[in-house]
Amino acid sequence: MSIELYLIILIVVLAALYFVVPFVAGTFLKYRGKRVITCPETRSPAAVEVDSAHAALTAAFTHPDLRLKTCSRWPERQDCGQECLLQIEIAPEDCLVRHILASWYLGKHCASCGKKFGEIQWSEHKPALLSPEGKTVEWPELPPEKVPDVLKTHFPVCWDCHITETFCREYPDLIVDRSHVSEGVHRDLRG
Ligand SMILES: [Zn+2]
Structure with a gap:
């Protein structure tokens, strides 16, 4: 050749x-x-x-x-x-689980702290869901086929509130109410 x-x-x-x-x-x-x-x-x-x-x-x-x-x-x-x-x-994109979740969170506010959700950054901490019973859950824990029904009953929560709620639920003994200490400090400063 x-x-x-x-x-x-x-x-x-x-x-x-x-x-x-x-x-x-x-x-x-x-x-x-x-x-x-x-x-x-x-x-x-x-x-x-x-x-x-x-x-x-x-x-x-x-x-x-x-x-x-x-x-x-x-x-x-x-x-x-x-x-x-x-x-x-x-509609190849509309039925993607990521797309369904991103559309659902966009423009909503965290049910706990009120922070507004923007575009989900998939490589960073992702928002979670708050059940009617007050327990937060990360959506990857859910079977994908349950996502549409769960989104009808749950509320959006940001990552920070999800971590706080999880910590309070799992380690209630470690939570210390310092409000009375704060009150005392302010009284001493005033007095
Ligand atoms: Zn929040």
């Missing part, structure tokens, strides 16, 4: 990589992550995960082929028709 032919093949491969790789990577990022969909069979929320690697690989040749990698109804219903994929195809 001549050097010219090698060069042509190299240019074609590089051009293909230049155009295909960003599309493949974009498809992978688009379909990764836990999602909550409405199961067409039960009409109830179910947590699913798309096989994003398969979607990305097929996207290199044709339209991304979507298939589930996990579902909260598996293994019992592993042979279902995966009709829920249509919901993901129509």
